[in-house]
Amino acid sequence: MPVHNADIAAVFEEIAELLEIQSANPFRIRAYRNASRTLAEFGRDLATLLRKGEELPKIAGIGDDLARKIHEIVETGTCALLERLHKELPPAVTELLKVPGLGPKRVRALYDELHIQDLKALEQAAERRQIQRLHGFGEKTERRILAALRAHKEKKRRFKRSLAAQYAEAIAAELRRVKGVVKVDIAGSYRRCQATVGDIDILVTAPSSDGVMRRFTNYDEVAEILAQGHTRATVVLRSGLQVDLRVIARPGYGAALTYFTGSKSHNIALRKRAQGRGLKLNEYGVFRGSSPIAGESEESVYAALDLPWIPPELREDRGELEWAERAALPELVERSELRGDLHCHTKASDGHASVSEMAVAARARGHRYLAITEHSQRLKISRGLTVERLLKHMDEIDRLNERLKGITLLKGIEVDILEDGALDLPDDILGQLDLVVGAVHSHFDLPPARQTRRLMKAMAHPHFSLLAHPTARDLDKRPSMDADWLRVIRHARERGCFLELNSQPVRLDLPDTWCRVAKEEGVKVAINSDAHSIEDLDDLAWGISEARRGWLSAEDVLNTCGIRDLRRLLKATM
């Protein structure tokens, strides 16, 4: 079985959890946890590297011991330490840690006292009222465990950012109306523009917290109040979305916003940096001893640590502090820099507007060009175009271009990439188009090697321009396809073709981490709406957010070019 970085990361995470339950040295635990996280996001596949006989690259947080264990895991799929821990503690106990309210200490107590080692045994013990009798537990804790187990069965869902926005903005607006409130910000992963969010963090600046707390907990969408204190409260809305509120006084606003924007690991990195300068950073400010030296704005916080302000989208502890220190952070792409859109549909296939309606709407949004890219014949459910219908459609676009002012329509197609990597229309037809957008709509779960070959074969086609929604992920129901994405990206560079970042809120595909790899590999990314209606043209905003999270600048984005440069770049692919 091939071992991926994610598998190595999983072994380290499990070791961390088991050590935690054993009350091992917390810093040793942290070392495994940090390593797990680093590896999960590491760009190059370590197993492949080692198999080629290459040295393990120097990775921060991986020392001699963990490097040895990586070798071991790559070779055997597991490691001796994990096996030993499994002998001391049943593997399933780690799932108990996922129950809210249960940490390592309580899991240990449950195992030692009641021999509970999985969720089922936990539920039975709670139902029999055995848990409340344990030292350090009580009736309330037991009830909470039962409730959490029930919620677990329903599975806590993550919300697409576009959906969370509707709930979050409404509650923020409500809090802005409370008397005395100075400022309301939505922080957390929402502000960092993550594709999905697990909960919402709202930060309120107000001289007194009472009115805000009252309005928050009485908000009519609140289904349950999980916690409520003087400065913090947590509720669950009827939609299932959890919302955390923090109220702070004015002076430390910037420090609080930084703190509650996260990410957690970015915060930790910042605090370490503060510490290295003899300072202390917390949500109230930057302190030398007990005197505050910064915190009124985010800029002041970063400046106190000798850093420029870092855009929220980059705050993931993916090297942004080092790049900021060298003043080398990218100038992130903005919506206003897009000159056009290279993927949309009309009534001719499964869209809702006519070609001319889409053109006029795109022009009104400042676009200088719009590629019309209907589905191809195989996708019958979307009324994909046959050769005959496509030829007719191309005529219509030509005629429209003659009378349209201020925008150019490009003739394209979203052609299906078939299971074997062939394209769903004949070469001579594809050759008559301005661009060929290839897309996978079937066979998402081929073995990775076959999936990779399929994509590379499609991209090698002489008329191929752009790979649409490359990983085919659906944030509500389907993970990214398994393929060797680094190879696919490098193949795009060799072929001179491009990758799409599809802006539909449910896709946001190419995902941020691969955007960054594409940038590093010199492959331009097209940020497209894949609009099926006029309103969908505005989805580009979501795509821009994902692109910014992927460190993309205007120069890394294909459709920031003017039409002449765009045609030249597309020509090179044909």
Added chain:
DNA sequence: GCCGTTTTCGGCCCGACTGTTTTCAGTCG
């Protein structure tokens, strides 16, 4: 277990809230 313009040893991020306590440990973000 990692790491070093204070250190190869001795550090390693910080505070609020809850429940079970009777002054605080455990958990969470």
